[in-house]
C-alpha cells in the first residue's frame with residue numbers, strides 16, 4: 001500500500017488554479033522530492049499534505065485513511081522549514097525534547113530518545129547551548145531532530161537547506177539522506193535545486209505551473225526527460241535544431257553531418273536534439289564548430305562552441321595536462337547518438353523510443 005496517495009488535487013487562490021489536478025503515489029519509506037522553479041506550486045502542494053492549506057478538489061490519503069478533513073495536529077507529521085524554526089529561548093536539548101514532553105512521555109524515555117537524537121545528528125556537545133550559539137547547519141540539525149523524535153508517519157521538508165552556504169548544503173543533504181535511510185521515514189522534500197534533488201531523492205516529481213511534468217528516478221529524469229522543459233531544468237542541456245527524414249531514417253543536423261536513427265514518427269519534421277555536454281566529443285569528423293571559450297574546472301574542462309547552425313553548444317571533457325584548444329579554432333564534434341533525446345519542434349514530446357540504451 002502507498003503511504004501517501006494524492007488523487008486529482010486542486011488548489012485555487014480565487015479563480016486561479018495553482019495546483020492543477022495532480023495525482024501522486026508516494027511509497028512507504030520513500031524519499032520523494034517536489035522539484036520546480038519558483039511559483040510552480042511545490043510549497044502549496046506540501047502544505048496541502050500537511051493540512052495547512054484548504055483543498056479545492058481531490059482526495060488525500062495517508063495509507064487507506066482519507067485525510068482531507070483531518071486536523072494537521074492529528075496527521076502525525078514532522079516538518080522542517082527553510083527558516084530554522086527552533087525555539088530561541090530553549091536549549092538544544094529542550095528544543096529536541098519538546099514533542100515528547102507535549103505527548104507526556106515519561107522523563108526517562110525523553111532523556112534516552114533525546115540522547116539518541118543528539119548523537120544521530122552529531123550535535124551532542126551543543127546539547128546545553130541556546131540555538132543562537134549554533135551555526136545555521138547545526139540549527140537545522142536541531143530542527144530535524146525535533147521533527148523526527150516524535151516518530152512521525154511522514155516527514156515534510158520545505159527547502160531546508162536554502163539558507164546555508166554551498167559547502168554546508170552538500171554536507172547536510174548527505175546527513176539528511178543518511179538519517180532518512182536509518183530511520184526509514186517517508187519523506188516529501190521541496191526544492192528548486194535540481195542537483196540537490198538528484199543527490200537526495202529516490203524519486204522526483206518535476207513541476208511546472210501547477211502540473212507534474214515527469215515523476216521518476218533522478219537517473220530516468222536526467223537520461224530520459226519527457227519534454228524540453230524537464231531536459232533544460234535538470235542538468236546542462238544543449239539544444240540543437242535538426243530535421244528528421246523519416247523515409248531514410250536520418251537526422252540531418254547540417255549539410256555534412258547526419259545521424260542514422262529511427263524516431264517514433266512516420267513523418268518528416270523539424271526536431272530538437274537534446275544532448276548533454278558529456279555526450280559531445282571532439283573528433284576528426286562530425287559537426288564543424290568554432291571554439292569561443294574554454295573553462296578549466298579541475299576534473300573537467302568545458303568548451304563553449306558555435307555549431308554550423310549558429311547555436312552555442314557546451315562540450316564537457318575530462319581534463320588532462322596538455323589539453324589545449326585555442327579560441328576561434330575550428331574543431332569537429334560528434335554526438336554520442338545512443339545518449340541523445342529528440343523532441344518535437346514544440347518541445348512537448350520525446351521521439352526516441354525505448355530502443356536506445358540510456
Ligand SMILES: Nc1ncnc2c1ncn2[C@@H]1O[C@H](COP(=O)(O)OP(=O)(O)OP(=O)(O)O)[C@@H](O)[C@H]1O
Pocket residue numbers: 013018036037038039040041042043044045192
Ligand atoms: N496565499 C496566497 N494567495 C494567493 N496566491 C498564492 C498564495 N500562496 C501562493 N500563491 C501563489 O501560488 C503559486 C504557487 O506558489 P508556491 O509557493 O506553492 O510555489 P513554489 O513552487 O513553492 O515556489 P517558491 O519556491 O518560490 O516557494 C504562486 O504563483 C504564488 O504566487
